[in-house]
Amino acid sequence: MPVLETPPLVHETVVSDRREPFSDIVIIGLYAPKIAREARPGQFVMAVTPSGERVATALGIYEAAGDRISLMLVVVGPRTRELALLERGDRLVLAGPLGNGFQLQALGKNVALIAGGVGLASLLLPAQRLLADGARVHLYYGARTAGALVDAELFEAAGAGVSLATDDGSRGHHGYVTELLAREGRTHETIAACGPSPMLRAVGTLARTLGVRAQVSLEETFACGVGACWGCVVPLERSSAQAPAFPPVAPGETRDYVHARICKEGPVFWSDELRW
Amino acid sequence: MPVLETPPLVHETVVSDRREPFSDIVIIGLYAPKIAREARPGQFVMAVTPSGERVATALGIYEAAGDRISLMLVVVGPRTRELALLERGDRLVLAGPLGNGFQLQALGKNVALIAGGVGLASLLLPAQRLLADGARVHLYYGARTAGALVDAELFEAAGAGVSLATDDGSRGHHGYVTELLAREGRTHETIAACGPSPMLRAVGTLARTLGVRAQVSLEETFACGVGACWGCVVPLERSSAQAPAFPPVAPGETRDYVHARICKEGPVFWSDELRW
Amino acid sequence: MVTKAAEPDISARLGGLRLSVPTLMGSGCYGSGEEYASLVDLAQLGGVVLKSVTRLPRLGNDAPRLVPVASGLLNAIGLQNPGIESYLASDVAKFADRPCAVVGSVAGFSVDDYAFVTERLAARDEIDAIELNISCPNVGAEGETFACDPDLAERATRAARAATAKPLIVKLSPNVTDIAAIARVVEAAGADALAVINTVRGMAIDVDRVKPKLANVSGGLSGAAIRPIAVLAVWEVARAVRIPIVGQGGIETARDALEFVLAGATAVSIGTGNFTDPRVPLAVASGIRTYLAERGIATLAEIVGSANPGFRGAR
Amino acid sequence: MVTKAAEPDISARLGGLRLSVPTLMGSGCYGSGEEYASLVDLAQLGGVVLKSVTRLPRLGNDAPRLVPVASGLLNAIGLQNPGIESYLASDVAKFADRPCAVVGSVAGFSVDDYAFVTERLAARDEIDAIELNISCPNVGAEGETFACDPDLAERATRAARAATAKPLIVKLSPNVTDIAAIARVVEAAGADALAVINTVRGMAIDVDRVKPKLANVSGGLSGAAIRPIAVLAVWEVARAVRIPIVGQGGIETARDALEFVLAGATAVSIGTGNFTDPRVPLAVASGIRTYLAERGIATLAEIVGSANPGFRGAR
Numbered sequence A, B: 001m002p003v004l005e006t007p008p009l010v011h012e013t014v015v016s017d018r019r020e021p022f023s024d025i026v027i028i029g030l031y032a033p034k035i036a037r038e039a040r041p042g043q044f045v046m047a048v049t050p051s052g053e054r055v056a057t058a059l060g061i062y063e064a065a066g067d068r069i070s071l072m073l074v075v076v077g078p079r080t081r082e083l084a085l086l087e088r089g090d091r092l093v094l095a096g097p098l099g100n101g102f103q104l105q106a107l108g109k110n111v112a113l114i115a116g117g118v119g120l121a122s123l124l125l126p127a128q129r130l131l132a133d134g135a136r137v138h139l140y141y142g143a144r145t146a147g148a149l150v151d152a153e154l155f156e157a158a159g160a161g162v163s164l165a166t167d168d169g170s171r172g173h174h175g176y177v178t179e180l181l182a183r184e185g186r187t188h189e190t191i192a193a194c195g196p197s198p199m200l201r202a203v204g205t206l207a208r209t210l211g212v213r214a215q216v217s218l219e220e221t222f223a224c225g226v227g228a229c230w231g232c233v234v235p236l237e238r239s240s241a242q243a244p245a246f247p248p249v250a251p252g253e254t255r256d257y258v259h260a261r262i263c264k265e266g267p268v269f270w271s272d273e274l275r276w
Numbered sequence C, D: 001m002v003t004k005a006a007e008p009d010i011s012a013r014l015g016g017l018r019l020s021v022p023t024l025m026g027s028g029c030y031g032s033g034e035e036y037a038s039l040v041d042l043a044q045l046g047g048v049v050l051k052s053v054t055r056l057p058r059l060g061n062d063a064p065r066l067v068p069v070a071s072g073l074l075n076a077i078g079l080q081n082p083g084i085e086s087y088l089a090s091d092v093a094k095f096a097d098r099p100c101a102v103v104g105s106v107a108g109f110s111v112d113d114y115a116f117v118t119e120r121l122a123a124r125d126e127i128d129a130i131e132l133n134i135s136c137p138n139v140g141a142e143g144e145t146f147a148c149d150p151d152l153a154e155r156a157t158r159a160a161r162a163a164t165a166k167p168l169i170v171k172l173s174p175n176v177t178d179i180a181a182i183a184r185v186v187e188a189a190g191a192d193a194l195a196v197i198n199t200v201r202g203m204a205i206d207v208d209r210v211k212p213k214l215a216n217v218s219g220g221l222s223g224a225a226i227r228p229i230a231v232l233a234v235w236e237v238a239r240a241v242r243i244p245i246v247g248q249g250g251i252e253t254a255r256d257a258l259e260f261v262l263a264g265a266t267a268v269s270i271g272t273g274n275f276t277d278p279r280v281p282l283a284v285a286s287g288i289r290t291y292l293a294e295r296g297i298a299t300l301a302e303i304v305g306s307a308n309p310g311f312r313g314a315r
């Protein structure tokens, strides 16, 4: 096949390194200078399945420094399984960086980060940037078991405090990570969170209880990743600054929210504006 | 998933070695003691696609010695592409050995082997056995280009003579491998051949011209590989010893052949009994 | 935590046919069982649906008959079979020693064919039940017409019903706009159960040789590719009829099979899955047991249709 | 040996619509083009079929709307769109600067809807042609009914035809027994071209949560999984009508696209393929050029339908 011109946000990257800190958790480093340069904290890429035939996979940009980025994968299905097999020297096509990241300014100077499982991947760049900008940052990190709590030390190295929780009690708090914060009370100005939907809903409730605002980064199934297919929507208050103008209210429509595209208007939203 | 009892002809094998003598030609060695012990020359295995979802792939048993067998793959589509990625230590489920191999007795004591491309894979064991039984064996081996003529030395090491041909003339005879034999005239008692269908048809014509009989091993798409689906048929003379009794002639049926299953009645047939 | 109670009961009833394991092997995919005996312990299967048999012998379509496609397989066998007389004379006796249920499959080109072959085949003790294949897409327009036309579907079913008292499973085609409508008339005509679905019509073209890959031009698409189509068909049929459903189309894992069960299938059938890996039926059965055990559910029957609020069937 | 002649001409004509490259981007998959502008040079596309628009605004189905399945995707967007008035007021003007053809897509729930929206949309200069989506499976039974019923298909087409003189492409559904029959009435009703096929109805069930994965329960299956179904649909339609066909369903490579062309499609449409890799449309166009060049064929039009002996269309 003839070589195709590569448009601005499509990149042919090469795997530079790979580690597997726990079973089914794989971190692949990639030589991807443009993405490394341009990524804003909380943005993601769409990774093209090497064997084709499957829809590309949305992955948070985990690390970005120099010419290298990394992606953190948890193997849950066929696409992550295939991506997890990539080895040093293999090629990977990425589209990105895409989406709006966290609104770091609005998070203020004393931020609780809450990560559930692989949600951690979208929080390292925000942590580093917040800390570099002089904020205090504490990571609350939950996973099913001790071994799955990977890389907390990268956050410590950047200067964040870290508290851990596991579902099975094998390390840190025995239970949900949100319980840790609930117990502490209001010790942070804002929250930034990423993880599975049930956790993010709990974060929303917690934030309301504590009287702080939370930005949550959603992980849903994407198809296009660029706002073209309207497949990745989440119900959002019509009054949200992120609410798309589209569509206007139809006669007879009883639903009083709009559908925002997670990939385009998000993936980060203010939890108190979500209607889920 | 609980471990399943493995029935007699289903084997969980492990890749012991791998080499890639030319681009898109991969030879994988497997620890598969039962198959190594039981394989008859010309038999095949069904290889389960590691990622699932695709029909298993029929592959000739290339080498078999001690606890090890090997398979020779030419990457032509998604399944061979995936199998070609297997590396040392990876697991591979194989069903086999399956099918009837070559009728070595009937080949006599002076045999021309004709291999087209990856068809070579089904001819090494026959060559070794024939030579061990005191026959003279000469391999006529054709491929598109010099580099794709791999492993001829394994045949030489076993004691066979070797003549080569390439489509592009980069090594040996410039043209089809069957032309080599046609030029030599009737210097062998019988022929045993494996390769793509057009080549095997040419072998049939050649054999008729030379007045010798030929056993040809067919490479068609299989589904079950065990005779259950009737998907892999080839038209065969009703009078052939390999013709299945099934079905009897229907009233009004104008086709005067039967459909034999390549996987079950074959994969090796006498070329003068095929009606293709 | 896993409840370590008694093994869950995964048996299934299709009218008068009781399967100790809820897995049938799809017609045409498993021969008569013996072909797979060296790869699988047949006693661990619910049963085998035999290759469809017709009134007269059929040589079937010319080769090639198979094309692998994305997540699936196209086939156009064309009902190669020895015809009912030769089948009764030479083959049927061999089914007596199968350690699982044996379901005969009947195909035809007229209502009378269905009646005749059903009667002859069902009369044999070796046959536990009859599946009526009114939905074979690979024999010109003839075969499938029956499952795509409510009137023909009804008449074929009624004729077969009159021809035997053994459990009668009628196999439906997905190549219709409203499969539930066909299911209703087939139920009314006396079917004991429905097999949902047969293959979806499709084709592939060889762009190098500029001609269809199948000698028959078109064929039936099976395998994982059609699973979403099949699950929806079961879902819709389960809202329309009260008789049990045998769900099929792309089942390769226990989770796949459970999609069908939760949609409303009492049992499942595995065809192409055997070609991807002959251990699939065993993995499906053991995975279903595990699923039930982990949830403390005693019988598979309890969860039939439980994701489907409109499920009308008897569990 | 590769003939080093002039670049093959891969342009395509759909009635009065001329595409310099024979690739349209499937409705609903490519927004209005601008969403993909950072990933693909839009000037290298034949055109973009816009997201379907309806008379009134629609909020669409609740989430989740997407489920990845084997070699494909299930979607149930439910025609989220701003309604024709708001669309004309705020969106359409932006299409003027697209460097490729812009095809408006019209969906509806009544014959009158199709006429009204077609007239309003087609009146705008920014719109080069209209695609009539009479085959959306994700809006309850309503939408798809039109493409599954010859009478409704005919009336919707006739109404849209009367509403505009611009090229009119009518998009057919695979969820029928005989797509050629629908194609014939749509041709007779005045369509300039046919889009074959829309998505196939399907669903998936979450066995952990014991409920359908899509909020809408069922959705439309697209991607490589449906390619064999789509190629056969094009093959059959191409034997039934003389107007050009836009083939679609699972196109990811030039070879896939060529299957459709050889079956009888004048142009192709790429939807889900963009989700597997945004470079697919570029690879398809360049791969088609290579295929023609290697065979010394000067124009794509020459090979339209060339694997299909029953092809009746004009090349």
Ligand SMILES: Cc1cc2nc3c(=O)[nH]c(=O)nc-3n(C[C@H](O)[C@H](O)[C@H](O)COP(=O)(O)OP(=O)(O)OC[C@H]3O[C@@H](n4cnc5c(N)ncnc54)[C@H](O)[C@@H]3O)c2cc1C
Pocket: A044, A057, A058, A059, A060, A061, A071, A072, A073, A074, A075, A076, A077, A078, A079, A080, A081, A118, A121, A122, A218, A219, A220, A221, A222, A267, C255, D068
């Ligand atoms: C903005 C964004 C950022 C993301 N970042 C990351 C990231 O950095 N790293 C990461 O790993 N993921 C990330 N994700 C999630 C990732 O995109 C999805 O997990 C992806 O869809 C997985 O694809 P898959 O084919 O492997 O699994 P899929 O086929 O999509 O299936 C995965 C889901 O299906 C269900 N499922 C399927 N099979 C099974 C089974 N056998 N057992 C149990 N459940 C099953 C489960 O619900 C499971 O979560 C992100 C998503 C978004 C939207």
Ligand SMILES: Cc1cc2nc3c(=O)[nH]c(=O)nc-3n(C[C@H](O)[C@H](O)[C@H](O)COP(=O)(O)OP(=O)(O)OC[C@H]3O[C@@H](n4cnc5c(N)ncnc54)[C@H](O)[C@@H]3O)c2cc1C
Pocket: B044, B057, B058, B059, B060, B061, B071, B072, B073, B074, B075, B076, B077, B078, B079, B080, B081, B118, B121, B122, B218, B219, B220, B221, B222, B267, C068, D255
């Ligand atoms: C008894 C037997 C023994 C065999 N032994 C061997 C063996 O030892 N080694 C071996 O390698 N094979 C062997 N084969 C053949 C092997 O089983 C097939 O090649 C297999 O089907 C390939 O699967 P695939 O998914 O890679 O390709 P498939 O998807 O099956 O497609 C391969 C074929 O499709 C066409 N095709 C698909 N895509 C393209 C494309 N992009 N360009 C051109 N053509 C294309 C070609 O005709 C090609 O040959 C054997 C077959 C049989 C029956």
Ligand SMILES: Cc1cc2nc3c(=O)[nH]c(=O)nc-3n(C[C@H](O)[C@H](O)[C@H](O)COP(=O)(O)O)c2cc1C
Pocket: B223, B229, B231, C026, C027, C028, C029, C051, C052, C073, C075, C077, C079, C105, C133, C136, C171, C197, C198, C199, C221, C222, C223, C224, C226, C248, C249, C250, C251, C269, C270, C271, C272, C273
């Ligand atoms: C090679 C092959 C042959 C088949 N032959 C028959 C048949 O003779 N009669 C029948 O009713 N169904 C036949 N089928 C359909 C299967 O029984 C099954 O209904 C269908 O393939 C869907 O299930 P699957 O995806 O598990 O294969 C055949 C399918 C295949 C793949």
Ligand SMILES: Cc1cc2nc3c(=O)[nH]c(=O)nc-3n(C[C@H](O)[C@H](O)[C@H](O)COP(=O)(O)O)c2cc1C
Pocket: A223, A229, A231, D026, D027, D028, D029, D051, D052, D073, D075, D077, D079, D105, D133, D136, D171, D197, D198, D199, D221, D222, D223, D224, D226, D248, D249, D250, D251, D269, D270, D271, D272, D273
């Ligand atoms: C997410 C998604 C949204 C779609 N929306 C529409 C639509 O609004 N109107 C329409 O006519 N077709 C719509 N389709 C169908 C596609 O345009 C296309 O016909 C179909 O998906 C088959 O082609 P593909 O396999 O290349 O995607 C949609 C498909 C997808 C996957």
Ligand code: FES
Pocket: A221, A222, A223, A224, A225, A226, A227, A228, A229, A230, A231, A232, A233, A261, A262, A263, A264
């Ligand atoms: S994934 Fe297409 S709009 Fe978000």
Ligand code: FES
Pocket: B221, B222, B223, B224, B225, B226, B227, B228, B229, B230, B231, B232, B233, B261, B262, B263, B264
């Ligand atoms: S592959 Fe099934 S009979 Fe040969």
